[in-house]
Amino acid sequence: MNILVCCKIVYEEQDISVLPDRGLSYDRAELKLSLYDLNAVEQAVQLSGNIRALSIGGKNKDNGKIKKNLLSRGPQELYIVTDEALSGADTHQTATVLAAAAKKIGFDLILCGEGSADLYAQQTGIQLGELLGVPVISSVSKLTAADGKIIAERTADDSVDVIEAPLPAVVCLTSDINEPRIPGMKDILAAGKKPVTEWSLADLGIAAPEVTVDVISILAPVGKDRKRIIVEGDDKATELFDNIKNEVRS
Template sequence: MQKLLVCYKWVLDEQDIKVTGDLSLDTGRAKYKISDYDKNAVEAGVLLGEQHGVSVEALTFGTAAVKQSLKDALSRGLDKVYWIGDAAAEQADAFVTANILAGAIKKAGPYDLILCGEGSADSYSQQTAPRLATLLGIPAITFVRQLSVADGRVTAIRKLGDCTEEVTVTGPAVISVLPEINKPRIPGLKQVMAAAKKPSEEVKVADLGLAAGELAPKVRSLSVKGYVMDRKKVIFKEANQADNVAKLVASLAQEGLC
């Protein structure tokens, strides 16, 4: 194994998004961050890089604002970041995103492993990794909760509903990881300062050789509204707490929730 790549997305911090009276979203004061799911992918890539002494690069696609992510990404142990800041990201779906990422990877690669988060914090379509693998003509392993590399072979434990599956593949491959795979590191002052000296490179969509149809989204978002849950507000007031618990369980069972 010689070189790894991690794909990440620069998204609005959901904690800063406000739901207004008409259920529209107010993002005026929302800051950006690396998607929490992608932080797990970055950590997984950096850990493998440290274990095997190989270079770990990253690739991100977004609007012009994505350039703000470079310092944070590089402070997390990455060696280099390729970034694509283009207005096409405003309406890009998984189809467009995968096409652009694949085009950039073909120019910057090859890579032994390409890691992604299982989904992004904003849309969570879970399509980008499988689409990317198809475009690159390499295997995809999704829902990965544990990952190791030995003797040129990748072994992954996948979480599938109420069971797990062990998969072994010879790279290159695209791996999408679950949040439970690790706990992302919090960069210290030393790492943040060192990030300023690490390389980054801008990639232009126009240089990827993509046709117009490959940049036309298949899905367009017309509007996004907040969700309001209508609670039943059932209160159990029995003196004996065991009776309250029994009634709660019976009520949940009646609703088909347990």
């Protein structure tokens, strides 16, 4: 079975700083693999087969350490499509490019994380299936494959839906589906030797996909200032209590 795992490269959220105007600065932010996509990679390894990873993004996503990290988790090879037009791509643009690349690579099953660690729109996988004209199952918390079909479970509030679909298909996985393994030193060593294919949009024979969503602004929520009331001493419990009471009331 040919399994293609889609992985997004995102900014490390801990490194993103909020500017005085509430805008976000990515200047000092490291890149990493979107957390939920690690579950997709792990699931591919557990299903076993010919596993390839696919990622797209702007030029800055061409990062050796991340490529090696991704490959150390099990995929046999990596395809990466970079183009400046893809930096900050919306879900439609992303799905369009993933679809073109997936067609070129070939697949029986495409695995995606349920959403991305940065925007969590939960759109890309669904649109990808639509563009490819194959079945999509989202919010999958258990997945098995046999005889040209897959059996997926979706956990609802008080029931579990069991869905069977023929391959090829696209499946979006929730983060509770598995525990991504931590690569060992031999996995990491081997990752450095695995093939990486780098494509541009021209290599895929497509133009930059149309932007369908205009981002007007991204702002951090207004922070609340600390009251900086410090109560010290063993006999100050009443004072502390009164302060809390007043603050809660106001």
